[in-house]
Amino acid sequence: MRERTNATKVLAKRKIYETFISPGFYIAESIGLLLAYVLISGFVKSIDSGGFNFRLYPMYELIGRSLNGMFGAAFLEKLFAEGPFLFILYIAFLPVLLYLSISSVFKFGLEKKVGAIELITYGPADGTSYFAAGVIKDILFTILHILTMIIFLAIAAGINNLVLGPGIFLSFILVFILSIGFSAYGVFASTVSENPASAIAIFLGMLLFFFIILMGSFTIVSRYVQNLSSIFSWILKWLSPFYYWNLGLRAIEVGAWGMFFLSIILSLALSFFMLFISHVILRNKGVRA
Numbered sequence: 001m002r003e004r005t006n007a008t009k010v011l012a013k014r015k016i017y018e019t020f021i022s023p024g025f026y027i028a029e030s031i032g033l034l035l036a037y038v039l040i041s042g043f044v045k046s047i048d049s050g051g052f053n054f055r056l057y058p059m060y061e062l063i064g065r066s067l068n069g070m071f072g073a074a075f076l077e078k079l080f081a082e083g084p085f086l087f088i089l090y091i092a093f094l095p096v097l098l099y100l101s102i103s104s105v106f107k108f109g110l111e112k113k114v115g116a117i118e119l120i121t122y123g124p125a126d127g128t129s130y131f132a133a134g135v136i137k138d139i140l141f142t143i144l145h146i147l148t149m150i151i152f153l154a155i156a157a158g159i160n161n162l163v164l165g166p167g168i169f170l171s172f173i174l175v176f177i178l179s180i181g182f183s184a185y186g187v188f189a190s191t192v193s194e195n196p197a198s199a200i201a202i203f204l205g206m207l208l209f210f211f212i213i214l215m216g217s218f219t220i221v222s223r224y225v226q227n228l229s230s231i232f233s234w235i236l237k238w239l240s241p242f243y244y245w246n247l248g249l250r251a252i253e254v255g256a257w258g259m260f261f262l263s264i265i266l267s268l269a270l271s272f273f274m275l276f277i278s279h280v281i282l283r284n285k286g287v288r289a
Contacts, residue, residue: 004129011120011133019141028099029145033152036092040156043084052080063087078253082165085153089168093175096145097182100138105186105203108134109196127282131187135275138183146172167252170260174248177267181241182207184271184278191278191285210240241267 019025038059046057054064054076067076079087108131111117117130150172157164189203213236237243244267251260 004126007126007129008132008136011130012136015133015137016140019137024099024103025096025141028095029148031095032092032145032149035095036088036149036152037156039084039088039091040160040162044160044162052083082167083157083162085157085162085164085168086171088153089149089171089175092149093145096142097175097179100141100179101182101186101203102200104134104138104183105190105199106196108187108190109193109199112190113195127191128279131190131275131278131282135180135183135187139180142176142179146176170252171249173264174245174252177248177264178241178245180271181244181267181274184274185241187278188274188281191281210236210242213237213240214242214246239270241270244270 042057042059043052046052046054046060048056054060064076067079108117117127120130150169153164153168156162185206186203189206190199193199193202244263247266248260248263251257251263
């Protein structure tokens with residue numbers, strides 16, 4: 001156990017250094033901040049004497065009409081109840097979240113395919129310490145991006161006479177927990193696949209499937225489709241990181257702090273479960289592609 005811990009530390013330091021010197025993370029972060037800037041500017045232009053009116057600015061008119069048509073006016077009102085920052089948080093966070101997840105999945109699959117991980121495991125490291133180091137790296141850079149976004153949004157709010165509501169800071173916590181779930185599912189996809197392309201396909205396929213199931217519970221559709229979605233959601237929700245994220249959002253909305261912390265605990269439990277399954281697969285299957 002001590003050897004695995006030491007190996008994880010060494011591998012994590014190496015992965016962190018590689019990400020720091022790689023331009024990919026900074027490009028993804030720049031895209032996220034650029035999106036945040038554009039959305040904040042558009043929101044300011046969509047304010048009149050009656051408050052936020054998405055019809056005043058073409059970009060927000062497209063966003064507003066799309067969200068209103070898919071999820072209804074109540075959803076749109078809740079989304080922008082504290083200003084644009086909750087919506088901006090998820091849009092601006094997505095590039096970094098996808099970059100960290102997909103790059104880790106691709107690298108794990110590639111190094112397993114070419115035998116690099118097998119070479120590492122001849123020393124004190126094993127497959128578990130390798131993917132644990134990747135998860136640590138993803139967590140560190142997620143925290144770095146969250147801190148950057150908080151500073152950026154705080155400055156943007158001050159410049160544009162807007163206020164960061166308490167919901168945005170709680171949502172940052174949920175996004176961070178969600179990112180851990182992404183990393184865990186990325187590890188799982190890498191362990192069950194034979195090459196990087198199939199690992200990315202499995203990873204994105206699982207996330208897309210879970211997301212569609214979640215959106216089915218919000219989207220305004222026929223009763224038959226809604227009932228069918230509810231059945232799938234009831235069966236699969238315990239395996240979806242989006243379910244616990246949505247549970248946390250609902251808890252913030254009604255001020256149910258017990259439910260909020262329960263959603264975090266259950267989401268982390270799911271992540272550790274997926275990492276444990278990945279550990280068992282690697283222990284039985286090995287790291288050779």
